[in-house]
Amino acid sequence: MKLRLDKFLADMGLGTRSEVKKAIRKGLAQVNAQTIREPEYKVDTEADQVLFGGQPAAYREFEYYMLNKPAGVISATEDTKERCVVDLIESRMRKDLFPVGRLDKDTEGLLLITNDGDLAHRLLSPKKHVDKVYFARIRGRVTEEDVECFRQGVDIGEKKRTLPSELRILEAGEISEIELTIREGKFHQVKRMFQAAGKEVLYLKRLRMGPLVLDESLKPGEYRTLNTQEMDILC
Incomplete structure (x- = not known):
């Protein structure tokens, strides 16, 4: 997939679009060992090697995490007062993750965290009766x-x-x-x-x-990426 360099970096949570544009123009981004100063430069997400600030920046289009939601955390992406489930996913690369559906603040258990809107729709659509x-x-x-x-x-x-x-x-x-x-x-x-x-x-x-079963080895607040078998049955 071809992406603008600034979008590539912003999608990976390395700054806002305006922040990464400024950084690119300062010469902080490299593609295949070549310094790129044009934010609109097209990157091949499958083949190109990108460095940002001297650190590798790999691209991941979708992320999928199984979370054992603990009580006391809300099913949201951000909140000014409460801690959100997305805050628990410390290893995330994407900045656009969201919970698929919601659990009440005091409810525990299985929650899928992803940025795959199509999958979320399939699991949440009232017509599907999941x-x-x-x-x-x-x-x-x-x-x-x-x-x-x-x-x-x-x-x-x-x-x-x-x-x-x-x-x-x-x-x-x-x-x-x-x-x-x-x-x-x-x-x-x-x-x-x-x-x-x-x-x-x-x-x-x-x-x-649906077909996704909570991994009982996950303690409340713990998470892991979905394994190959889980991805196969979901997608």
Whole structure:
């Protein structure tokens, strides 16, 4: 792929477009060992070797990270007051990463961080009905009646009931443990579904989104790049 040198460098987070333009004109960029002072110079991202400030600058069109989102971090790219999930990806090269979908601030678990808009659309499009699987601890005894209610769709105060979902009881008691599969992503959906059943979500963790399954070796706040097998099933 051919790119302007200033866009190449800016995409890799090495400065704003205006900053890298100034740096290029000062002679801080080299392509194939030749100093380039024209920001509009076209770089072959596959073949050319680029140095910026004497350091190699490799180009990566897309990045894909699996994050085990911790509680207390918001699903956003930037915020003036809160820490965002993108801030946790310290090894990122791209400056345009974003979370695919969102998890509530107090919710943990699987979150895909990327800059691939097409993939995000495939996973988030309401028409696709992509499965999202959650583990939760619930205040109150979850019953087979709840299972059937969730299977039929739950009235959470909107025009339409939720789509049918699959509720599996792992442990029933004063504090119940469940696994829930939903196929949409309404605001606070899981919490609202259990609230409609007269219960309260105490802890919520996403385990799977579509074919992508959380790597349980990742502690909350840890991340890794997607492996080849994961990329194959997603793309």
